Amino acid sequence: MVRIVKKAGERREEIIAAAGELFLVRGYDRTTMKHVMERLQIAKGTIYHYFKSKEELLDAVLDSIVANLVKEMQAIAAEAQGDALERLRYLIIKSATVDSHDQEMLDHLHQPGNTGMHLRLLAKLIILQAPIYTEFIRQGCEEKLFTTEHPLESAEFILAAIQFLTDMGIYPWTPEQLTRRALALPALVEAQLGAPKGSFGFMEVVIS
Amino acid sequence: MEGPRMESTTLRRDIMETARSLFQQQGFDQTTLQDITSRLEISETTVSAYFPSIDDLLEAVWSE
Numbered sequence: 001m002v003r004i005v006k007k008a009g010e011r012r013e014e015i016i017a018a019a020g021e022l023f024l025v026r027g028y029d030r031t032t033m034k035h036v037m038e039r040l041q042i043a044k045g046t047i048y049h050y051f052k053s054k055e056e057l058l059d060a061v062l063d064s065i066v067a068n069l070v071k072e073m074q075a076i077a078a079e080a081q082g083d084a085l086e087r088l089r090y091l092i093i094k095s096a097t098v099d100s101h102d103q104e105m106l107d108h109l110h111q112p113g114n115t116g117m118h119l120r121l122l123a124k125l126i127i128l129q130a131p132i133y134t135e136f137i138r139q140g141c142e143e144k145l146f147t148t149e150h151p152l153e154s155a156e157f158i159l160a161a162i163q164f165l166t167d168m169g170i171y172p173w174t175p176e177q178l179t180r181r182a183l184a185l186p187a188l189v190e191a192q193l194g195a196p197k198g199s200f201g202f203m204e205v206v207i208s
Numbered sequence: 209m210e211g212p213r214m215e216s217t218t219l220r221r222d223i224m225e226t227a228r229s230l231f232q233q234q235g236f237d238q239t240t241l242q243d244i245t246s247r248l249e250i251s252e253t254t255v256s257a258y259f260p261s262i263d264d265l266l267e268a269v270w271s272e
Contacts, residue, residue, distance in 0.1 A: 033266070045266075049236070
């Protein structure tokens with residue numbers, strides 16, 4: 001067998017990519033070191049060299065998925081024009097398409113065995129997306145559109161509401177139940193930000 | 209029944225923890241089954257009753 005020497009960073013990325021696919025498709029619990037090893041034709045010791053536990057590898061996999069999603073959202077944020085309300089509206093509507101475009105990954109995350117992975121992914125995503133929203137909320141405060149004294153925390157609460165409570169994989173709402181949550185959301189965001197009544201009415205459509 | 213089962217669970221745990229600490233200290237590739245057995249003062253046959261190979265042992269330690 002020809003021994004292929006790869007750069008450490010490259011090998012690490014390769015393990016993360018293979019494990020990510022295996023975790024999603026087979027489920028985290030059912031994926032063994034052997035599966036990763038066979039996929040990449042490498043020794044178990046090599047995997048251990050980079051990741052001291054399966055947990056550590058999962059963390060790296062989730063970081064990589066979240067980094068890609070956040071990068072897409074940063075690109076959307078950079079395109080957003082206008083005052084804070086217009087920019088937030090653009091960001092929220094466009095982000096909803098980023099969240100749902102990788103339907104295959106979402107379907108895998110919604111499998112019963114992947115709940116733990118799904119929750120950790122959402123937790124990371126909320127924390128890393130929040131700074132993007134925070135910037136727009138700060139802008140809104142400067143423009144006197146919002147009055148919140150907690151831009152970052154407001155962003156986190158809003159994102160948690162959008163991403164967690166309306167996630168059908170976590171809460172299998174009926175369409176009616178989801179609509180009720182969607183209808184309540186604009187008022188929550190407006191109160192949280194101290195924004196004019198009705199300014200986030202568009203969110204009803206994004207969620208439902 | 210309860211007694212021996214407890215003992216075997218403890219021994220399995222001891223083997224795993226010893227392996228974990230040796231893998232961490234000297235790396236997996238540098239760790240032999242003998243390093244583990246001599247530290248625990250047990251035979252390789254005893255270890256293989258729980259883990260057929262050192263690869264299986266690594267798999268168990270790593271997956272936890």
